[in-house]
Amino acid sequence: MDQGNQLFTLALGLVPPWMVDDVRxxxxxxxxxxxxxxxxxSQFPCPVCGQDCPVxxxxxxxxxxxxxxQHAAYLHARVPRVHCPEHGVHLVSVPWAREGSGFTLLFEALVMAMVREMPVLTVSRLVRETDQRLWRVLDHYVAKAREAADMSEVHSVGIDETSSRRGHDYITLFVDLVAKRLLFATPGKDAETFAQFAEDLQAHGGSAEAITEVSMDLSPAFQKGAAEHLPNAQVTFDRxxxxxxxxxxxxAVRKGxxxxxxxxxxxxWLWLKNPGKLSAKQSARLREILKNQNLKTAQAYQLRLTFQEIFTVQNRHQGATLLKAWVENVKDSGLPPMVKVAYTVMNHWDGVLRWFESQITNGILEGFNSLLQSAKAKARGYRTHKNFINMAYLILGKLDLRLPT
Structure with missing residues (x-):
């Protein structure tokens, strides 16, 4: 072996019998x-039993x-098939690449590091490969990492939907509220998504029966899914x-x-922001408008502030008392949009009051949704649900990808 070939053999970390014998x-x-x-x-181990066999x-x-x-580098090799007396003829694995991939392990590790930080299409241009090939790499490592994910300790889950593409096209997210990681994502936002989550949870060592707390919105489909597939979960309607x-x-009152x-x-925005979040100019304008004591909007605004204040209470009994009083005040207000909300609260009373005990919210999901929508905007959208979900797992799943270094 000449010195140049030996240098590249060492640089690639090859061990006998592998060696670089030509560089061009x-x-x-x-x-x-x-x-x-x-x-x-040379002999190589049988992929089935490990016994050294002839080529x-x-x-x-x-x-x-x-x-x-600046040179694009390619590895060429004559990959042997060995003949095992017990298991027949099999293609051996090479140490620098996984089976079925057209990239080396180190190239894939670089790609996976880059796609965490920038859109796949941008990475494809930088490394001069098609984005379809890079998506296949991402799909492999995400799927492999998810196979090893442990969900045996999951007991508190937040559920919400996020927009996948324009129009009514959604992905439902199931998040571990304790570990703050994405557990499962699936197309749709119906009750069937809960059945799929329960199945996936069991496949990863968890149990639908072990889920004791769920935070979600008032979606009837979500309520149905939770009741059917998370039998021991107490539902908290996200405040x-x-x-x-x-x-x-x-x-709605303001518009009317x-x-x-x-x-x-x-x-x-004067009526929807908290007072402490308003600029000096906005605060001054709000005070000026509030001088008109007969405004229905001002009345609705005060009810809004009172509703928000109720959720600073830690005691369920006290919270229930205050919430009942709020509902009665809203009914007496004669403001149809506010009255509609009051009846919604009454119709979901147990789940609304559950917050005073569980103290769980979908706040972490709101943050996750923001990260996903930001990634989607940078990528100018994803062609398929699978791509969107893989990116969601990569960004939010806290997966152990076990990439080569």
Whole structure:
């Protein structure tokens, strides 16, 4: 072996009988081709039993490797098939690449590190490979890491949907509220998603019966799914979703009144932000509008602030008392959008009150949703649900990818 070949053999970490026996630079194409071989008479372990066996024949294969400076590097090898007396003829595994891949392990590790930080299409341009090939790499490592994921300790789960593409196209997310990791994601937002989650949970050492706390919105489909497939779970209706309903009601009151009260036009955020979040200019304008004591919007706004304050209470009994009083005040207000919310609270009373005991919310899911939508925007969308879900697992799943270094 000449010195150059020996140097590349060492650089690639090859051990006998593997060795580099030819190196070719193509300056015009900025390409480096490394040819890996083995001496005549070498033996390799049978992939089934591990017994050293003679070579039966070989197959020519090529893998893309990490760039050598500005040169795209490729490994070429005659991969042997061995003849095992017990198990017959089998293709051996090579130490630098996984079976079925056209990339070396180190190239794949680089790709996986890059796709965490930037869109797959951007990475594909940087490494000069098609994005379809890179998605297959991502799919392999995410699936492999999920196979090893342990869900045996999961007992508190948050559920929410996130938009996959424009229109009514959703992915439902199931998140471990304790470990703050994405457990499962699946297309749709119906009750069937809970059946799929329960099945996936069991496949990873968990149990649907072990789920004792669930946080979710008021979706009838989610309520049905939880009742059917998480039999021991007590449901907490997420207070952020409840607050969203109240905010929408306040804005509906404002819109209706703005027709006769010009001061209310373009004032939406004054009523939906907390007082402490308003700028000095916004605060001054709100105080000026509130001087009109007869505004229905001001009345709805005060009910909004009271509703929010109720959820600072830690005691269920006290919370129930305050919430009952709020519901009665809303009914007496004669503001139809607010009254509708009051009846919604009454119709979901147990799940609303459960918060005062469980103290769980979908806050972590709101953050997760923001991260996913940001990644989707950078990628300008994903062509398939599978791609979107794989990226969700990669970003939010806290997966142990076990990448080569």
């Amino acid at each position: 630079f193509t300056v015009e194409e900025k390409r480096l081709d490394l040819h890996v071989n083995f001496p005549r008479g 039966y024949d070989t197959q020519e294969k090529v893998w893309r490797h990490l760039d050598f400076f 952020f979703h409840l607050m969203k309903l109240v905010n929408e009601a306040v804005d 009144e703005a027709l006769s009260q010009p001061d209310l036009k373009k004032s939406r």
